[in-house]
Amino acid sequence: MASNAAKVPIFRAVTKCGFSTQTAVKASQNLSRRTEVKTAVLANKLVIASVDNNSPISTVTVLFRAGSRYEQHDSLGNTHILRIAAGLTTKDSTQFGIIRNLQQIGASLSCQTDRETIAYTLHSTSDNLETGLKFLGDVASKQVFKPWELSDNIPRLKYELASLSPYAQLLDLLHRAAYRTGLGNSLFCPDYLVGSHSTESLQHYVKNLFTTNHAAVVGVGVDHGDLLCFAQNLALESGAGQVESASRYSGGDVRRDTAESLAHVAVAVEGTSLKNTKEALAFAVLQYALGVGSYAKWGSSASPLTRAVGSAVGSDPFAVTAFNASYTDSGLFGFVSSSPGNVARQVVEAAVKQLRSGSLPSADIARGKAQLKAAILFNQESNSTLAEDIGTQAVLLGSVLSGPAAVSAVNSITDAEVNAAANKVKSGKLSVAAIGKLAHVPYSDQLT
Incomplete structure (x- = not known):
């Protein structure tokens, strides 16, 4: 499983010359078709968005408004643990089963967190997407957080904390200086809480925030109808979930x-x-x-x-x-x-x-x-x-x-x-x- 706490934007320069006006217009029209976004909101308030750009690789992401800003004093570091726990045993699949089946179809599954969201993302070839979506749904909505699996991942947690770049630490400190709580919460588990996150506390966090009102499902290189079917079958509770409290800027x-x-x-x-x-x-x-x-x-x-x-x-x-x-x-x-x-x-x-x-x-x-x-x-x-x-x-x-x-x-x-x-x-x-x-x-x- 791959997990990312932050990404660095990639700059890419492309120089083109010698195009006629007609070619430029056609290119613009093709771009519009490739980037046309279809959206829908289900009756349970789950937001669906897709772009079917005929890519041979399909990308589907399940996102929740459940980032570190939602952590309370007694749940600091929960989002870091959830990111590491992506791919562990679920209600319907074992950790070994998830890894082996995704490898068999050449797919990858990752989890990314920031201050406002947690995102579970599947990359798969289009012909194997249906198989991959089963495991994406399991990982995003059927977590169980077995205590021994959480314990097995403590060394990984310590390694991530020890290898944080100065840039990642700096932006964390900046948000703490600006907001103190809420948006000021760290993206990373505090050192003094390593090993203290229980199955019950993680389940409580997920139950309160992994609800349809807090969620969205997006796909690129995916048929909109297929994405709707996947979203409708996600095992998510309906409801408003935890109310977001405003973060006050302090400086x-x-x-x-x-x-x-x-x-x-x-x-x-x-x-x-x-x-x-x-x-x-x-x-x-x-x-x-x-x-x-x-x-x-x-x-x-x-x-x-x-x-x-x-x-x-x-x-x-x-x-x-x-x-x-x-x-x-x-x-x-x-x-x-x-x-x-x-x-x-x-x-x-x-x-x-x-x-x-x-x-x-x-x-x-x-x-x-x-x-x-x-x-x-x-x-x-x-x-x-x-x-x-x-x-x-x-x-x-x-x-x-x-x-x-x-x-x-x-x-x-x-x-x-x-x-x-x-x-x-x-x-x-x-x-x-x-x-x-x-x-x-x-x-x-x-x-x-």
């Missing part, structure tokens, strides 16, 4: 000193929620306009954020990228940086000054829109990222915006709307998270 500092020579720092203010689509797109454009890294393998970014930091530190090495995360009721917007500890103050202060500038030139906004549109369309070319995209929209918003529709929405964003988002960032209260060599890293109240 502040969380720091963790380590022995390494680098300082990794994340600074953010409160952004916007996914439910405000127009503003969420404006913040997404602002992120790309500020800069999300180099687009050339051996080159450096010419973005405002990189230029500002480069001018401050001279020839010293550094890396900086804009950061944007939107959730159902809030969001974070800022930057993430890495540098030698002795120049961390200059890096952070220069990046904050650029972040607080309040407006951007039209040329940078145009570049940001172009890069965002390219990123949206690149995601449409992979079944995995396409399923992840429409799945997140379906389970959190109850509706799905297709790739071409999203591009059209980005085109409608004006410079004034992007600069309004920038002005919101300018006046926001800072949250600062840092890990590494932190002697020279400023605190939030030392930054303006």
Whole structure:
């Protein structure tokens, strides 16, 4: 079983030239057909979304609004354990049976968690999809959490905690600084709770949150009618499930000193929620306009954020990228940086000054829109990222915006709307998270 706590976006550049207008129109029409999203909502409030793009590989995902934000003080780490437990014995299938049968048909089953969702995903050849769906349904809706199997996976849990990257830890600390509870809950099991999660506590968590009102089923390369039949037969309880409590943005500092020579720092203010689509797109454009890294393998970014930091530190090495995360009721917007500890103050202060500038030139906004549109369309070319995209929209918003529709929405964003988002960032209260060599890293109240 493969399990992922976080994914790094893949950048892919494609250059095309010499196409006639007629060819471009046909290509656009073909893209629209390949990315047409069909949606339905069952009587029990389960959301279904599919894209039948005639791919030889079918991807089906069952998602639940049951991420780490729903954990209470006595259930911290539950989502990490659930991710590891994906593929263990269920009511109808043994662990050995799940693994062997999926291997026999060349399929894979994975579980991914974030702060709002848990997603169980099956990848299978289309001709073996029916067999694979049986085991996806078992893993997603018929868990039993046998105590001895949970105990057998404690070494794996310890390994995952010991091998967390500084970047994963940094974003965890940033959310803790910004929200404290709810969205501030860690994606990972606290060290002091390793081995303490019981069958009863996991079953209670699943019973309260793995309900039809909290769920969505999405498919790519799947017939919509077949997906409906699968969704209707899932062993999920109907009902509202646990009520989501709003996360209040607080701001502040969380720091963790380590022995390494680098300082990794994340600074953010409160952004916007996914439910405000127009503003969420404006913040997404602002992120790309500020800069999300180099687009050339051996080159450096010419973005405002990189230029500002480069001018401050001279020839010293550094890396900086804009950061944007939107959730159902809030969001974070800022930057993430890495540098030698002795120049961390200059890096952070220069990046904050650029972040607080309040407006951007039209040329940078145009570049940001172009890069965002390219990123949206690149995601449409992979079944995995396409399923992840429409799945997140379906389970959190109850509706799905297709790739071409999203591009059209980005085109409608004006410079004034992007600069309004920038002005919101300018006046926001800072949250600062840092890990590494932190002697020279400023605190939030030392930054303006």
